[in-house]
Amino acid sequence: MRFLFRPPAAEATGLLSLPWDRPLAEWDPALLLEVPQRGISRHVVRFVATGGRVFALKEINERLARHEYALLGQFEEEGLPTVSVLGICVDRPDDQEAILVTRYLEYSMSYRWLFSTPRAEHSAEQLLDTMVELLVRLHLAGIFWGDCSLSNTLFRPDAGALAAYLVDAETAERHPSLSARLRAYDVDLARERVGAELLDLQFGGLLPESIDPIDVAAGLPARYDALWEEVTAEQVFGVDEQQWRITERLRRLNDLGFDVGEVELITSPEGARLRVETRVAEPGQHRRELLRLTGLEVQERQARRLRGDIVAFRAHLEQKTGHPVSESFAAHRWLAEVYQPVVEAIPRELAGRLAPAEIFHEVLEHRWFLSEKARRDVGTPEATRSYVAHVLPQTPEEITTPSVRAELSET
Template identity: 90%
Template sequence: MRFLFRPPAAEATGLLSLPWDRPLAEWDPSLLLEVPQRGISRHVVRFVATGRHVFALKEINERLARHEYRLLGEFEEEGLPTVSVLGICVDRPRDQEAILVTRYLEYSMSYRWLFSSPRGEHSAERLLDTMVELMVRLHLAGVFWGDCSLSNTLFRPDAGALAAYLVDAETVERYPTLSPGQRAYDVDLARERVGAELLDLQFGGLLPDDIDPIEVADSLAPRYEALWDEVTHEQVFGVDEQQWRIAERLQRLNDLGFDVGEVELITSPEGAKLRVETRVAEPGQHRRELFRLTGLEVQERQARRLLNDIRAFRADLESKAGGPVSESFAAHRWLAEVYQPVVEAIPRDLMGRLAPAEVFHEVLEHRWFLSEKAQRDVGTAEAARSYFDTVLPRTPREVTTPSVIAELGPNA
């Protein structure tokens, strides 16, 4: 057998003792990890834990495994929203298929889990909008998915919204750019698959009665075209408007979560034409800014929410000080006096149910709710205590929490 692994190699060494010479379906259950958040797969998929890491193992044709291994590696280096690949095992005995190894995406959930969980407040339209955003990001990077579906997408909470990640890349093809026909075909394939998946949810009693699966699936193409047009269209405006029009367009793209590459402005006596090269890059504008100020690595919407809280905290400091306070000083104080106390107050038995930044976001939302009810500002500390008592316990615990992995037995 041969193993190909990407850095860091230390993660791979913990997997080498597994019985790679046997079919995945025959592995001893004591070696495996049950992941309730998993979706449906056409292949044999198993989960294992080594040290503090969880990995997904998929048995697949060797040619497809190598293809997916290469593409996922490229996508990760470019910052595209996909799962992270670790390696593949090939040349297994008795002409067995290869095994592709990917890192389990922490705090992620399948669409079925989102609808069946105790906090299943996620609408079909919301999932569709999130998946459409993922498709636009991939298409901008020249990625033809070929099998876009809810089953091949993982969803991650991001400041009250959701972020989507590509899971399965075996049908993916990469081009310098995609033609309108390629994009339309990819969208049509997604429409068919999403419709079938929503019908399956309806049959299982997981879809609200007021949701029509076919109607929702048919809305995928218009949603996609509206977002694609928003991030790629050319603008024409008066020459005297160019400065604020450019700033407005760039801010709009940033607000949608997209970064900007080259900006081309063509002027003539009749007006100015703005062309913007929209691209996908990680981390985004708000993530970079938050990391610069605090060293925290979070998702884009979470970063935006935390930055807003830092700005409010800075304004309060300036009001009390009667003068300006530097941004870095305010961020340092906020981290020590506001953010860290909330994160450190999470009860031990509730740790890992949501990412710390998502917990902080939800505490802020809970604070607003309690303050409205009490007609006074209840404060972050009081809101956190109430949130830990009444809200967070209803969130299923995350399988990749170190304390959870420690309960799984010797292999963990």
């Protein structure tokens, strides 16, 4: 057998002792990890844990495995929202299929899990909007997915919203750019698959009665076209409007979570035409700024929420001291006095159910709810205690194997 791993290859050493010479379906359950958030796959997929990390193993045709391994590696290097690939195992005995190894996407959930949990707060429309945003990002990068579906997408909580990640790239194709015909074909495939998946949810009693699966899926192309137009359309306006129009367009793109590359402005006596190169690489503007200020690596919407709290904390410090406070100083104080106390208040038995930044966001939401109810500002410490006692325990555990939870929490 042959193993091929991407750096850091040290992660793979704990996997080498696994029985790669046997079909995944025959592996001893004691070696495997139960991941309740997993979706439905047409391939044999198993999960294992080693070195404080969880990995997904998928048995697949070697040609497709090599293709997916190469593409996922490219996507990761470019910062696209996809799962992270570790390696492949090929030339297995008895002409067995190859095994593709990817890193488990922490705090992620399948669409079925989102609709079946006690905290099923996300609507079908929200899932579609999130998946459409992912599809637009891939198309901007010249990627034809060919198998866009809810099943091939993982969702992570992101400051009360969701962020979508591509999971399955075996049918994906890379092009310098995508024609309108290819994009339309990809969207039409997504519409068909999403309609079938929502019908499946309906048959399983997981979809609210008010939702018509066919109508919801039929609206997917319009959602896609609206977002594509928003991030790619050229604008025409008067020459005297150019400064505020450019600022408005760039701010709107950043608010949508897209980065901006080259900006082209062509002026003439009749007016000005603005063309903006939209980029899709992560991290986004808010993630970069938060990382610079605090060292925290979070998702884009989470970063936006945390930065907003830092701004409010900075204003509080300036009002309290009576003189200006630098952004970096305020961020340092906020991290030590506001953020860390919330994270440290999470009991060990509840750790890992949500990302720390998502917990902080939910504590802020809970604080607002309690303050409205009490008609006073209850404060973050009181809100944290109430959240830990009454809200967080309702969140399902991410990993159900106790030994793995303990290992991950200590890493």
